[in-house]
Amino acid sequence: MEQKLLAVKDLEDALQQKDYQAYRTAFLAIVHAVVPPSPDKEDKEYARLRKGLLGLEDAQLDILFSEDEFMRDIRYLYPYVKKLVEMCQDYRSVYARTKEEHKVIDFDDMEHFALEILQAKGGQVADLYRDKFVEIMVDEFQDSNDVQNQLVMLICRKNNVFRVGDIKQSIYGFRYAKPALMKGLIDHRGVYDEVIYLSNNYRSKKMIVDFNNDLFKQLMNIDGFSCSYAKEDDVETGVPAQLEGNVPICFHAVFHNEIKEAEGLIVSKNELKASYIANQILEIKEREQRKWKDFVVLVRGNARKDDMKKIFDELNIPYFIDIKYGFYQSNAVQVILSAMKCILHPHDDISFTATLLSPLFQKSTMDLAEAKLQKEKGQSYYSWYCEHPFPGFEQLQDFVHQGNKLRISELINQLYELKDYYRLHTTIQEKTNLDLLFEKAVQFEDQYAAGLSSFLSQIEQIKDAQTAEAIPIGSEADVVRVMSIHQSKGLQFPVVFLWSTDKQTPIEFKDFCISDSELGLAMKAMDLPKRYVRTTVARIAMEHKKDKEELEEEMRILYVATTRAQTQMHIVDCILDLDTYRHPLSMSGVYNRNGYTSWILQTFLCNPSPLFTIKEVHRFWQSEVQSVEKAAYHPFKVYEKPSGTIELVTASAQETRELPAFTFDEATQGSIYGTMMHKMIERLATPPWNRDDIITTAADLSMELKEWDIQTLLQLGKDSDYLQACTGNVHHEMPFMVKDEAQILHGYMDFVSFQEESITIIDFKTDSLNDDQEFRKRYKGQLAMYKKAMQILYPDHSIQTYIYSLHLHKMIFIK
Structure with a gap:
């Protein structure tokens, strides 16, 4: 032990001189000196200190590589770090360009654009604001970041800013809050600066106030950390009531x-x-x-x-x-969404079985197992139950037949009333979630003249986003x-x-690469092919800085708690x-x-x-389950004024086809392939085009094409009917919405070409059908609806409709 203590002086000298090699040599000498166990086996404090000392030595040895090794790793990692920086810069440029194209900004842009405006043209705008504002008041100053502080500094005068904050409550480091800004103003006061300390607590009992004073005097004043709990931070109670009824x-x-x-x-x-x-x-x-x-x-x-x-x-x-997630995953919302999917697609076994097992129909798994054993292979549960209905099944059939004729909000209301689901089968939280679902349906109806299919599609796109459950209580609940x-x-x-x-x-330390606003990027080094990973000098410095800052923030978070x-x-x-x-x-x-x-x-x-x-x-406890107050019955209000029904009809609903046994992979792959080919056709220039045009366009869209796909697109570019159609004013993925008596026709058309007195509609299909008649049989209703919609919109134009089969490489005229 004496040897170790003597060598500590050499360590301190090496650190003072910033001599890494001398430090490493001195530390290795310390490690070689053995600390024996205590002869007194009951001396737990000695054992704890010895274990801690050996742990610190081992941790230091793990990172005490030679100077040559550290420098070699820096040279080895340089091209990787450089490439990563370039990728980040590219990403930032593309992100900025994307925001500009869509005319949107993010939260950071609000601050940075404001900063650019204030600094532009020699600060002319800043001068205007500086003359205008008599006083500037900044609350929660301890959580300000550099940009926010600079915004204030640009528009303030020498003596007109009043800042309020408590460094001990700066807990937003993940938002780049810098409590050092406030500490710097306190420690280095200018001529016009005055610091006012608020030393009274009016919230807590005296024992709680004194407890926090004692705890944080010790915790925040440990050597090696920047935070502190000074004399000015000590607080006292402010009213006599805080001295009464105290408990530790x-x-x-x-x-x-x-x-x-x-x-x-x-x-x-x-x-x-x-x-x-x-x-x-x-x-x-x-x-x-x-x-x-x-x-x-x-x-x-x-x-x-x-x-x-x-x-x-x-x-x-x-x-x-x-909880900042869980609305679309909550049980009650899932029950209603499954029922709506079932009404829209009754042959979808997943949503159908979910609906039958829910409180809406209360079937058992045994019931479904028996149906599974009896139905034909490939037959949907819905079609089997149509042949073997159970009591109440007719209600589901009515929903299926009426689903597209009901408003979405009206359908949801009827589902809530089915088996008194809303009142009897849901908690307060679930009722509030269902209220929010109903509200979302009403908002959707107000914004779009679209039906159940579109509503469910919208939910499908956003369901994985972090959507909080509805708040079921008021502040006084x-x-x-x-x-x-x-x-x-x-x-x-x-x-x-x-x-x-x-x-x-420290979760971030597990990452291979970490970053810091002041120190930049730091990576671990890896020896290939053995994949041995070790730290680097940049990594050691950055981890220490982050470790210190995070621990200081944890102290402040505990103070808030x-x-x-x-x-x-x-x-x-x-x-x-x-x-x-x-x-x-x-x-x-x-x-x-x-x-x-x-x-x-x-x-x-x-x-x-x-x-x-x-x-x-030391012993387990027993907790009594609390009784639940019976919910009061609140009947739904019924709309009794005059109303009418408008049926929403989509073009895809006119498609005629037999329902095959559902295969998820095939359906998914077909949809992806169709989307890819549609995007290629839309992006390609006016035909004819060549192989290089196709390959370049695919690369721009980050798509991989097979030889068959290239040949398919080349054939389309040579088709005489397509070449003729492309001479007009062409629109791809053209949306339409038309009122036809009691119906609203809506959807998207793949390709529409406007000539002087005629319109050509082409629908691109990737189906693997064998001849023209199969295409006509399956899609004539869909094309007829397109034609009807355009006739209503453009009654003076002649309209021709075609299907182009990408499988047959053929244009098919639809009468």
């Missing part, structure tokens, strides 16, 4: 392994923690006669919201959890709230439960042993990323305080 902050230590072994439970730590929090909410509510809305559960990430949602559902605890710590900022609650953790994983409580603060985590935390906080300990649990317990186990108490939980 309680840490609930759930000994999960002990409990699971004793009870024979097979549950995760997160499930056990969620169950315990729910149990404590029930206990406190009953003991103190509190309302549900007095409680909030604060979590670090959205995944834990799912854990709380599950246990609250099991115990019938009313709650509001703002009596429910427990579960929210992320970020969402809780600026709010307050009587009783707060903090879901604490004993680990903080522990300052939300008004009367009670409960912190909950699963642990193995309290002795693990009976040592002081240190810089190396914080860098171990042991989480909020470690920071809190180390602070108060080493510095016992009446402000803090620990409740050890």
Whole structure:
């Protein structure tokens, strides 16, 4: 040990002189000195320190490559980094061009374009605003980024900006917030600057205020970190009521392994923690006669919201959890969407079986299994049930026959009333989701004169987007709230439960390449062909910088969490042993990323305080399922004024074909191939064209063509009827919508050519049919509808309709 201590001086000298080789040599000398185990096997503190020391040495040895190796990796990675930068620049250019083509901007553009405007022409616009604004007030200044701060600096005078903020609550690093901006103004005040400290807390009981003062004086003042908790940060209570009814902050230590072994439970730590929090909410509510809305559960990430949602559902605890996804995946919405798909395509077995198994028709899996055994191979369930109907099946048939004649909102209303589904089979959350679905249908009807098929197509395109469930409550609703710590900022609650953790994983460090606004890009090096991966000097520097910044932000996030409580603060985590935390906080300990649990317990186990108490939980608990109030019946309001029905008819619905056994891959591949050929025809120049034209166009569209595809397009470019049609004013994928008595005809036409007194319509088909008559039989209704629509729009033109078979290389006239 003495050898190690003597060598530390050499390390410090090497660091002062910035001599890496000397540092490496000194460190290797330190490692060679052995630290023996303690002769006293009960000396746990010595064992802990020895283990920590050896761990630090091993971690340093893992990255202590020679200077030559570091330089070799820099040279090796340079072309890859250069190419990556070029790709990013190309992407940025294409993205900017795409936004310009579509006349849209994103959120970053709002800031950067504003900055460009203010800086243009010598700052003329900035001068106008500077003269106009008497005072500029900036709230939440601690979360400003460089661009936002520069916007203010360009339009302000020397002494007319009033900024309000709290560096300890800067928690938006992922939005590039820079608390250093505010700290710099405080530390380096100008002639016109004044700093005013607000030293009173009017929210929390005195014990909570003092707890936070004590915790963050230690945590935020650890050497090696930029954050601090200065004398000016100390706060006091502001009103006498905060001195009454105080209780200590309680840490609930759930000994999960002990409990699971004793009870024979097979549950995760997160499930056990969620169950315990729910149990404590029930206990406190009953003991103190509190309302549900007095409680909030604060979590670090959205995944834990799912854990709380599950246990609250099991115990019938009313709650509001703002999850940023799940609307289209929620059970009730899925039931209605499946029913609508079934009505539109009754022979689609997936949506049909989903509808039959739902509360709308309440069939069992055994019923469907029997139907499966009895129906013919390739026969749809719907056609089998048409031959063998069950009581109530006629309702589904009525929906199928009337589906296109009903307004979408009217259809949804009728589905809600079927078997009293909306009232009897849905929760408050599900009812609110169904209300939102109905609202979306009404909005769709207002914007588009389109039917059920278009509505479902729109949903199909957006269903995977993060669409939050509808909010079923008002601000005063009596429910427990579960929210992320970020969402809780600026709010307050009587009783707060903090879901604490004993680990903080730096997820970004797993990536092969990471970036930083100041240091640039850093990659790992890989030795091929063995694929051995090692760190690089740039990576070490960037990871350390990010590690430090993220840990400082985690300290601030914890500060936000522990300052939300008004009367009670409960912190909950699963642990193995309290002795693990009976040592002081240190810089190396914080860098171990042991989480909020470690920071809190180390602070108060080493510095016992009446402000803090620990409740050890060694036995499993029982929670009583809450009774649910019976929902009041609210009959649907019926529209009783005069109304009429307009049927929406699409061209594709006129297609005539026998229904073959459904094969997903074939259907999908056919659709993709058809789309590809349509795009090629639309993009190619006026015919005739040659092989090079086709290959160049395919490359522009990032498509791979086979020889057959090239020959097919060459044949089309030579077709005399097509060449003649292309001499007119040509429109590809031309949309149309026409009212024909009680019907609205709508759709898209592949190719329309306008001549002086005539119109030519061509529909391109990729079907593998054998002759002209098969095409005419299948598509004559579709082409007839196109012709009818154009006759209504252009009654003075003669109209010719054709199908061009890409399979037969042939133009087919349709009478």
